[in-house]
Every structure is written in C-alpha cells, then in structure tokens.
Amino acid sequence: MLFAHRRAVPVAAAIAAIAALLLTTACGNGSSGSSGGVVHLSMLTGFTGPDEPSYQTLVKEFNDTHPDIQVTMTVEPWATVGQKLPASWATGQGPDLATPSSDPGSIFSYIKTNSVLPLDPAVGSGADQIDSAAFPPSVKAAFTVGGKLYAVPANMATLALYYNKDMFAAAGISTPPTTEDDLIADAKKLTIGAAGKPSQYGISLADNNTIQMWPVLQWMSGGDILDSNNCAAVNSAASVSALTTWSQLVAKDHISPVGQAGADADTLFASKKAAMEINGPWAAAGFKSAGINLGIAQVPVGSAGPVTLASTVPLMIERTTKHPAQAKTFLAWYTSKTAQEKFSQVSGFPPARTDLGNSTAGDPAVSVFAQALPHAKLYLAGQSVASQIDSDVYVPFIQKIERGAGVQSAADDAAKQINKLTGCKQN
Amino acid sequence: MSTETVTSLRATGARPPRRARGTGGRATAVRAAGAATRAGAALSWVVIGVGGLAMLVPFLWMLGVAFRTSPDLYADPARLWPVHWTLHGVRAVVDQLPFGQLILNTFVFAGGATLLLLLFDSMTAFALSRLRFRGQNAVFVLILATLMVPFQVTVVPVFLTLFHLGWLNSYQGLIIPRATSALGIFLLRQAFLSLPRELDDASRIDGAGNLTLYWRIILPNAKPALASLFIIQFAALWNDFLWPLVVTNDVHMQTLPAALTLFSSQSGVDHAALMAGAAISLAPLAIAFIALQRYFVQGVANSGIK
C-alpha cells in the first residue's frame, strides 16, 4: 500500500472536490438503515493495500461485540474515494463514516462545506467516549479546527530507516546508523561507483509525489518549514545549515539520485540499488517480497534530538447521518486501547494512542514504528494551505537545492512565498 | 530499389558528369553513384525498420511487465519477456474493478455518442455543403473555432450545466454533450463537397426534398467518409479519460479507460498491476485495430485527402 506517496491530487479527485463544493443541496440519506433494532452503518475507506484485512478484522470485532450496531466497510482506491465522497457527502447521500483522503489536510474542505459532524460532544475518557486526550498531540491538533474535533485517526504511521542488511555487511558496517553523523558517514560509504553515476546509492531520497522525507532532515538539526506563528522557518539558520549539508551530499557526493518521485525512490531501494530509505510501515511487505534482506531502525538522531515524520488518515462522520450516536460509539471503540492494541498487532502499524508504549513490543518491526510515535511530527499539520505550500513552494525549493542552487537565497525566496500563502505579516 | 537505380542511371545519362572522359570513366561514375544510392537506400531502410520496432517495443514490454514478478524485473530490466510469470497484476485489476459494468458503459458511451455524432455532424455538414442559407460562413467559422477550445476552459461551467439538468452520473450526461464535433463536421463537409453536384440536380428533378436528398443520396454516397469518422471518433471517445470522470462520480457509471487510469495512477511501484491496467485498457482497441486494420488506416487516410 503506497497511499502516502500520493500527495498530488489526481485529476478526478480534484474535479470531484470542485463538484462537491459547487453542490449544496441536501437530500435524504440513502446509505444507512436500521432493522429490528439493529443499526447498520456504512463506512468507506481507501485501504486497498495488503493492510485491508487488518481494518476488516477490527470492524468484525466491533460487530461481534456490538450486536445492535453493524458496520460495513467498503474499500475503493483513494482516487475514487476522493472523487465521489465530496459530492455524495455534500448532497447527504454518502456513507455514514469515511476516510476522505490519505492527506490529513483534506479535512478542511469538508469542514468548509459543512459536510461533517463535530465530535466534541462524544469526547471524554469514559468507556463509550472518544478519548482524544490519548491521541498523539500533533494528530489531535491537526484534526481540531476552530476548537472542534472533526476526525479520529483511522491509522497512524511514522517513518523509520529501512536498510539493506546485505549491503551494510558488504561495506563492513555492522549496525544501522543511530546519529545523523553516522547516517552521513554510512551514506557516503555505501555510495559506490563512478563519480556522478554511482552503481549503488547510499540512500534513496524522493522529493515529489511522495511522503516528504526532507522535513525530517531539517527537523533533525532544529530546522522547520513553519514556526508556531504560521510564519516561514525554512530560511532560519538551523534550516539553512541542515539543508546545505544534505543538498551538498546529494549534489556533490551523489548519495542519492536527484529528482525522484516517491515510487522511484521505492523502486531504487527495492531493486537493490540503494542501501537505505526513509519510509513508513506500508513499504515493508513490498521490499520483503522483492527479496531484500531488510532491516528497520529508528531515524537517526541529530542535534535537535529524536524526531521523525508522522502521517495519519482522518476518519470522519457524515453530518447528515441518521445514526450519529452509533457512529460516535464506533469511533470511540475504534480508538480505544483494546482496539488499537489489536490493530497494531495485526497490521504492523503503530497504535494511534500514546499510552500503549510497551504493549505492542511483540513484533520488533512494529515496535520501531510505535516507539517513534512520541517524537513524530506531522508535515504542515493544521494548515489549510498545506497542499499549496507543498506543491508550489517546498517541492520546487528542494528540487532547486538538490541541483546545486544556493540554499540561503532559495530559502529566502521560499520563505517569502510561504508567508504570502499563510498570511504571516512579519517579513 | 530497382526503380531508384534506373532513375539515377537515367539522370546520370541525361546529364553526363563534365569531368568524365571516355566510357570507362563514365561507367565507374555510374557504378559508384549506383552503389552510393544503394547504400543510402539500405541505410534508410535500417533506420526506418529500427523506428518501426521503436513503435512496438514499448507495448511488448508493457505486456511482459504485466506478468513479471518484481525480483524478475529488477534482476534484468533489459529482457522483454518474463522468466517468472505472475498473474498478480491482472488479479489486482480484476479484483478491484467491476469489469462487466465498465465495458458495458464504455460501449454505450463511445458507441452511442459516435452514432449520434455521425447523424448530427452529417446533417450540419450537409447544410454547409449542399444548401444555401444566411450566415453560412459565420456558422462554419464558429464551428471551426470550437475545435480550438481546450476542454479545461469549459469544464467547470459544463459541469454546472449538467448538474442543473440532472444529468450527472447518467448515460445522457456522458453522451449528449459529446454528440457533435467540429472535426467531424469539417471532415464530412469536405467529403460531401467532393460528391458531384449532378446528384442533387437529378434528385431535385425527381421532386426530392432536402431530407430525401440528404438521407437517400448524400449519405449512401459518403459511406467511406462516415466509416472513417466512426472509427476516429469511436477510438477518441474510447480513450477519453477526463470527460467520463467529470460526468460520473460513481465507479459503476465510469468507463474502462477512466477507471483503469485511476487505478494505474495509484499503483505506485506495483509494476505488474500498473502495466496490467494499461494493457487491459488498451486491449479492446488494439484487437479491433489488428482485425480491422485496413479500415482504420483508410479512415485516417481519408481525413487528410481533399
């Protein structure tokens, strides 16, 4: 499942989003019903990958333990979900529950069109309540708009360092890097071949159509893209120094190819042409089936302490659903300790709660992703112009410095554009 | 190749090289020229043959990758054909898409729109080529101008119109806005203009009205042009990707290529699924093309003549 690599909005999704926003008439809800005291809820998600059974397991368990609420989860490709959901929700004909997109920023358009239900009345620490206090703080913040909570995390992923054990052994490196300095040294050492055209790259970095990797490199040494006032931090001293280091490593030392899309970066690692990649838990299955002797370790620690990137898929309730109480009950159970523990075990994803630290330690791969949760950050969380900052500014900016542009001046330019988009006045 | 040699011989014969003296020198020059021409011709055939291969190899490779496992592909991308076969890609496509429905939709859409288009375009082309009316030139220019409008310019207003008509997610919404095309009118007008005027005069003497003239005389005489247009339009609509996505937001109303493109665009590094999707969306037209090759080529060829 490579959903998280798809930041670019597909044509269809974009057009349908427009469609939804244009349509404002509300009709009856045709998708849910109740018979003989049993309430049926429909749920639409985009989990078409190998992790689908994990979600279905969770839903089945809910149905088994709640005989009077029966949830049916249907799965369609993300592009299709993004295409049909806006129109069907805006017209009140959609599923009761849905994950609108793999991009957490997508919730803004649904809130703007008044298509989704605020969850606050159901929030609390009781047995049948949504325990949002246990969500990772960044997730809770991202799903809270105007003081109201609108979504719960349908899943939670963090990025870790994938490495090829055979290549490490061949280079005489016994353990994966734990610090940024080790990472840089190993990446250089594992880059083999003619200057400018290595036959093996130290690390596989992507800069477009991908889950972002470069923010992690910035965060490691205290840089960022935005500060807490929504002003650009991409040209701060820490950002510029981190980006200078890494862009030099790419441009001069060729530790990674330039200009890869997410899928290209995965292919590079899967085809044994790169020794490391920063990626999420969904990538493991594909790499294993490609025959990689795979190791997974924490993202190395830089001067700013441990950090990695988190991604989460929002799960929301349709505003016009006939059964809001039952839908909330489902969300409360879905994010409960029992359910999240179970989900983490079957899926290999970290749980979407911060209070389950040690109970998922069974599978070492799961624990790597779960252990990263406390220090994982969302990319451009809670920004209504996130996709614009990403596609119009950040992606081209990284592409420029990878190709040798001066970091300081490119960062100053990017900062100016970002401030214009966020409305920050202090430039 | 023999004609070329003859031609060059003739040319040399007609204008003998000035420097060449005596028959021996001339013969050598002729032989050298012949050899050069032959070498040039051989080279051009090599280039053109390689070019021809370059047209087909991408599709062969697509087919191969659709059935290859990832390790097989990574191990040797240079090979065209799988060593380790897998049906994983095809299965991924088939499992996720309602195939029968999609094929039905595509035929209803492409077939229905093309037939209506043939009717409307030929009517307009008939009026433009065989009748006289005020504003004739203005109408023709207007129609040609619409050929120049990028789809993206009009898509949002068109979407709103379809919504107000209640035509979203319906066959009429898919078909009717596509039931005329400037290119079709243009091509049919050219074809009708090339039919002799005597046909009109003869039928008018028999008392035939415009409708009879159009239906009984002009259309039957323009069958090749109509067939060409049918093929060109059917293929274009079959391949249309954006339009079905705009009109439908229900996967059960979508067309095969639109659904497959959506599918392919999110398959990421699942190469087999990606290429299987592409191959399946291409297959119906490719099979039709191979079976009806002559008509395809003739159809396109006709569009440029006259």
Add this chain to the structure above:
Amino acid sequence: MTTNRIPTAQPARRRSARRFNSAYLFIAPSLVLIAVFIAEPIVQSGWMSLHDWMVGESSHRFVGFANYTRLFHDSRFWNALRVTVVYTLVVSVGQVVLGLAIASRLRRTTWYSTLLRTAYFFPFIASLVVVGIIWKFLLDPQVGLVDAWLAAVGVSPPAWLQSTALALPTVMAVGIWKNVGFTMIVLLASMQQVPRDLYEAAALDGAGAWRQFRNVTLPALRPALLFTTVIATVNGLQLFDLVFSMTSGGPIFHTESVVMYLYQKGFVEFQMGYASAIAWVLFVIILGISAVQLRVLRYRDVD
C-alpha cells in the same frame, strides 16, 4: 415536378421553404449542442475570470481585470506559455517532417512496407495517458528498458525525466512518437493520389529523386500538410495529458504547460477566477493562431 405522387405535400413544402429555410433544421442539433456545451461555458468562464471566484464560497467578489493584471506579472504563467509554445513548435514540425520522410520511404506497397505502416500507426490508437504511463516507466533509471538497453551497449544513460535540461525534450519526443504515424498515414494517402505520369515526366526532364520530391510531391501534398500541421498545433497548445502522466509539470516547472498550470490553480487550489483568466488568455492565443491558419486552410476550399 414531373411526378405528382404526393400532391398535397409538395406545395406545402415549397410554401414553407419560402418562409423558412430548412437548412436551419439541419444545423440545429449541432449548433444547440455547441451553444450549450461549448459557447456558453466559454462566456461563463470569461465572467468567472472577472471575479475572485474561490470554489466553496457562496458569493464571489467582482475584481474587474485584476486577475489578468496578476497573470501578466506571474512569471510561472510566462514559463508555462514558453513551455507550451516550444513544445508545440518542435512537436508539430517534428511530426510533419518525420511523417513525410517515413511516408515517402513507405510509399510503394510491399509486404514489409505494409507491416511498417501498421507499426508506425499503432501508438496512435493508445490514449495519451496510457502512453505517458508506459513511457514514464520505460525511462525509469532503475527498471526501465531504455536505460537498460543503453547500458548494455555501453552508453551511460542520462536521467531523462529528472533532468531540468532533458525533461521537456523527452516529453516532446514521446509526443512525436505518439502521433508521427497519424501524419504519415495522412500524407501517404495524399502521395498515392499523385498521378504516376507526373513523376515519369519529371524524370524524363532529368529531375532526380530530390527534385521530383520538391517539384511534384510537395505541391500535391500541400492540403494534407496543412491539415496535419493545424491538428498538431491545436493538440500541442492544449498539452496536458502527457505532462500530467509523465512529469506532473516538474522538475521545477520545466514541463509545466499552460493547461497544466490552469489545472493546478483551478482544480487543485480551487482558484477558479484566476484559472479562468488563464483559460481565456490561452483561448485568445489559440484563436489568433488558428485564425491565421484558417486563412491558409481556406485555400483548399476553393475548388
């Protein structure tokens, strides 16, 4: 007037014909469709371009020509325009010149030239999006066939779509690859209509292959050449599918066409007013170029 089989219908038809020309009934269906689904939407998008038309908001602020002023100072728009014009020029010229070269080589019908014609024509039946997907993958530096074959013959392949210098030329090459067969078939059909004795006469006059081509073939092909050029130009100026599926406009906007930029503004960022302004500028440009070409095209109507 010799037959009188339908005595009542006949005078009625003629009377009404005097009042109303039935030609209008023949053009009505097409014209209504064009009016509703093309003309009116163009006008409406013009109206939108004068507003700050953000999708999702209930009212739209009238801003006059502000969107156009902004566009005029938007360097990314000028870049997109440059990309579009370069693509259109190179691809339409390349397509016609190569199509002509191939057509003249495959003029005579033998089994192998028939086979080659089929091969050259084949890519034409695939959709641009599918072509884009296949080629993006073919050009992949790790698992692509192109680089693997180049490496096998000892050539170090460049990063086709990742290189700022090569991305646009690569997309242009794929554009030509896709449609050169179409041009070839159209020109070939035209060539085969040239009477054989014209060539024989030219040969008797001592014209070589090249002069025969220039003096006999080219003039006869004029209408077909114009037709293929116009089609290629219009397609080029509307470039979207190929870029969308191959590069998404990257790297750093080096392959971003006008329609791609319009799409980004309108359908990703929801700024419909601004996108409509881009659409209108593009529309006027295409209309201007095609007005010139139509003038030339009309040439062939005089016969």
